[in-house]
Amino acid sequence: MNRDWIATAATLSSALPYLQRYDDAIVVIKLGGHAMGSDEAMESFARDVVLMRQVGVNPVIVHGGGPMINAMLDKLGAKSEFVNGKRVTDQLTVEVVEMVLSGLVNKRIVQAVNRQGGKAVGLSGKDANLMVCDQTDPALGFVGTPAEMNPTILRDLFAHDIIPVIAPIGAGRNGETFNVNGDTAAGAIAAGLKADRLLLLTDVSGVKNAAGEVLTELTAAQIKEMTEEGVIAGGMIPKTETALDAIEGGVRAVVILDGRAPNAVLLELFTEHGAGSLIRKG
Ligand SMILES: Nc1ncnc2c1ncn2[C@@H]1O[C@H](COP(=O)(O)OP(=O)(O)O)[C@@H](O)[C@H]1O
Numbered sequence: 001m002n003r004d005w006i007a008t009a010a011t012l013s014s015a016l017p018y019l020q021r022y023d024d025a026i027v028v029i030k031l032g033g034h035a036m037g038s039d040e041a042m043e044s045f046a047r048d049v050v051l052m053r054q055v056g057v058n059p060v061i062v063h064g065g066g067p068m069i070n071a072m073l074d075k076l077g078a079k080s081e082f083v084n085g086k087r088v089t090d091q092l093t094v095e096v097v098e099m100v101l102s103g104l105v106n107k108r109i110v111q112a113v114n115r116q117g118g119k120a121v122g123l124s125g126k127d128a129n130l131m132v133c134d135q136t137d138p139a140l141g142f143v144g145t146p147a148e149m150n151p152t153i154l155r156d157l158f159a160h161d162i163i164p165v166i167a168p169i170g171a172g173r174n175g176e177t178f179n180v181n182g183d184t185a186a187g188a189i190a191a192g193l194k195a196d197r198l199l200l201l202t203d204v205s206g207v208k209n210a211a212g213e214v215l216t217e218l219t220a221a222q223i224k225e226m227t228e229e230g231v232i233a234g235g236m237i238p239k240t241e242t243a244l245d246a247i248e249g250g251v252r253a254v255v256i257l258d259g260r261a262p263n264a265v266l267l268e269l270f271t272e273h274g275a276g277s278l279i280r281k282g
Pocket residue numbers: 031032033034035064066201202203204206207208209231232233234235236237
């Protein structure tokens with residue numbers, strides 16, 4: 001018999017304890033703009049998510065799309081600046097952010113999942129009042145901080161075998177639209193659902209120390225120290241902040257990992273190998 005088939009059967013068999021552990025688990029996956037990559041990479045990601053659903057996991061995808069927003073702002077001749085990983089968002093920018101995230105990016109992911117045989121439905125924080133926000137800081141404009149989560153809609157979707165794909169747009173209490181950092185939104189949704197896992201997919205293999213080595217496990221104290229020293233910087237700041245908030249909010253564990261690695265989520269969930277940097281309650 002072909003050796004590859006024997007190896008495939010052995011791999012499937014060794015996954016049994018993990019399949020049992022994650023049966024009916026809620027796993028929130030944040031797909032960052034930098035991790036989205038080519039159509040082939042998107043297809044492979046979508047396939048992994050459909051497989052998760054097939055084996056009894058309830059996956060929720062929350063996406064970013066920073067590079068896609070930048071590209072559209074460039075086309076419009078508009079500039080934007082970031083403060084601690086958050087985009088300063090004026091009226092024009094928030095309109096572009098909503099169009100790009102809820103439109104182009106969200107539907108690309110929805111379609112990719114559905115092409116693999118899944119049932120994905122796209123929504124944003126506005127739908128069913130999923131994520132109601134307050135303004136983060138007047139200096140940042142229309143940037144929102146999640147203040148009230150209404151995740152019942154997501155449980156209703158799970159019950160119908162539907163994979164929710166969520167754009168990080170928040171509903172304001174006075175009809176405003178808020179731009180929410182994708183990691184922040186994913187953390188708030190994971191906490192609202194008391195998810196078993198929050199996987200933050202990005203373009204590095206995990207959180208690196210000053211020597212550039214990936215730390216396989218991180219404590220809150222280490223994150224605080226590394227941020228003060230500037231070792232954790234830029235886009236990694238909202239990710240590690242999110243991880244700590246999510247754990248405080250009742251998420252069992254958070255993993256920051258490279259979404260561009262082949263089958264990254266399957267490797268993390270269903271093998272003993274694991275991947276990236278794990279953060280859990282200390
Ligand atoms: N200590 C660190 N370890 C790993 N990456 C870091 C660290 N500090 C800053 N970064 C940067 O954070 C980036 C990930 O954040 P970001 O670009 O916002 O990703 P995404 O678009 O996937 O959300 C990495 O590509 C890296 O340049």
